[in-house]
Amino acid sequence: MRVGVPKEIKADENRVALTPSGAAALIAHDHEVIVERGAGRGSSIDDDAYVAAGAHLGAADVAWAAELVLMVKEPSGEELRHVRPELVLFTYLHLAANEPLTRVLIERRVRAVAYETIQLDDGTLPLLAPMSEVAGKLAVQAGAWCLQATNGGRGILLSGVAGVRPAKVVILGAGIAGTSACQVAVGVGAYVSILDVQPAKLRYVHDILGGHVTTVMSNRANIEEEVRSADLVIGTVLIPGAKAPKLLSRALVAAMRPGSALVDVSIDQGGCSETSRPTSHRDPIYVEEGVVHYCVTNMPGAVPHTATYALTNATLSYALALADRGFEDAIDADPALRRGVNVADGRIVHPGVAAAFAS
Numbered sequence: 001m002r003v004g005v006p007k008e009i010k011a012d013e014n015r016v017a018l019t020p021s022g023a024a025a026l027i028a029h030d031h032e033v034i035v036e037r038g039a040g041r042g043s044s045i046d047d048d049a050y051v052a053a054g055a056h057l058g059a060a061d062v063a064w065a066a067e068l069v070l071m072v073k074e075p076s077g078e079e080l081r082h083v084r085p086e087l088v089l090f091t092y093l094h095l096a097a098n099e100p101l102t103r104v105l106i107e108r109r110v111r112a113v114a115y116e117t118i119q120l121d122d123g124t125l126p127l128l129a130p131m132s133e134v135a136g137k138l139a140v141q142a143g144a145w146c147l148q149a150t151n152g153g154r155g156i157l158l159s160g161v162a163g164v165r166p167a168k169v170v171i172l173g174a175g176i177a178g179t180s181a182c183q184v185a186v187g188v189g190a191y192v193s194i195l196d197v198q199p200a201k202l203r204y205v206h207d208i209l210g211g212h213v214t215t216v217m218s219n220r221a222n223i224e225e226e227v228r229s230a231d232l233v234i235g236t237v238l239i240p241g242a243k244a245p246k247l248l249s250r251a252l253v254a255a256m257r258p259g260s261a262l263v264d265v266s267i268d269q270g271g272c273s274e275t276s277r278p279t280s281h282r283d284p285i286y287v288e289e290g291v292v293h294y295c296v297t298n299m300p301g302a303v304p305h306t307a308t309y310a311l312t313n314a315t316l317s318y319a320l321a322l323a324d325r326g327f328e329d330a331i332d333a334d335p336a337l338r339r340g341v342n343v344a345d346g347r348i349v350h351p352g353v354a355a356a357f358a359s
């Protein structure tokens with residue numbers, strides 16, 4: 001099969017949907033890979049690396065002419081003219097929030113498989129997890145930067161030094177992003193506590209990090225006690241399919257020490273603090289109630305090289321299945337991949353997307 005990898009055109013999107021080693025894997029399965037020139041540049045991957053892997057370079061038109069097109073973000077603008085019947089499109093789509101694109105995919109009878117709805121039998125979302133891991137790990141780095149005096153912070157070094165206490169980091173939510181943040185915060189030597197409503201999640205963190213982290217049941221009183229004394233709060237809570245719960249009231253944020261920091265990873269679901277509002281990589285922080293807030297909605301965009309490798313590690317086996325078996329056979333063989341199909345044969349297939357447009 002011909003597999004195309006266009007360069008992303010969305011603003012500030014520097015990831016690419018396939019790495020050179022991913023291209024080599026597809027080529028080893030007798031597929032032809034066409035990568036748009038410069039597609040990897042934003043992730044610090046040269047065209048030469050794709051050529052060395054056996055891929056062909058071409059213009060956008062050539063990459064889009066392939067039977068299977070791999071992308072990171074949904075097609076938009078100029079890209080929409082390439083969307084045509086029988087095309088298998090594999091990318092993040094987020095269609096429930098994008099009715100115009102959904103209509104185009106239906107009208108043009110595209111077979112659209114969304115990364116974000118591929119779901120294993122246990123309910124987990126394997127193509128969202130790598131980005132939560134990147135965001136969680138990055139949150140500690142972002143928080144350390146917020147705490148620097150030049151950014152309005154208290155001027156605290158997370159690790160402390162000999163004779164000086166480390167910073168106190170409080171992590172709300174012990175899922176993928178929270179556990180990842182916890183590992184980094186413990187690793188740099190901060191004093192870390194982590195809260196969740198699920199005892200099993202806390203037990204897991206306790207097991208992997210032992211005595212280096214304090215696990216605390218999440219409830220109003222415990223959140224207040226932990227947050228008041230925190231230098232850095234990292235919000236990573238998620239209630240699937242719902243807006244993030246507002247665990248931090250404005251009054252609680254105001255009660256934190258001036259120059260403390262809040263990194264709200266949950267901001268893409270509305271944020272877990274009353275004081276959070278979305279920011280961008282170009283202007284990532286603001287100070288409210290004396291606390292430095294970092295609320296970037298696409299945190300992995302700051303580290304596109306790592307994010308590209310993390311994403312493609314997770315997508316490649318599905319891309320290989322689609323290329324090897326063809327769309328119909330591949331989705332018949334794998335229920336997880338089948339749940340990823342959002343639009344096919346001129347209709348919405350995914351129940352969540354259908355529900356979003358039901359009214």
Ligand SMILES: NC(=O)c1ccc[n+]([C@@H]2O[C@H](COP(=O)([O-])OP(=O)(O)OC[C@H]3O[C@@H](n4cnc5c(N)ncnc54)[C@H](O)[C@@H]3O)[C@@H](O)[C@H]2O)c1
Binds near residue numbers: 267
């Ligand atoms: N800003 C970004 O760039 C970015 C990137 C990736 C993910 N995210 C977001 O990060 C959030 C977390 O993602 P994840 O994959 O780690 O989710 P997850 O489901 O693995 O973890 C969420 C955790 O929050 C816990 N939780 C729910 N309510 C709680 C409460 N009241 N108190 C304490 N804990 C509570 C859950 O029990 C769960 O363990 C999501 O909103 C996701 O969209 C943001």
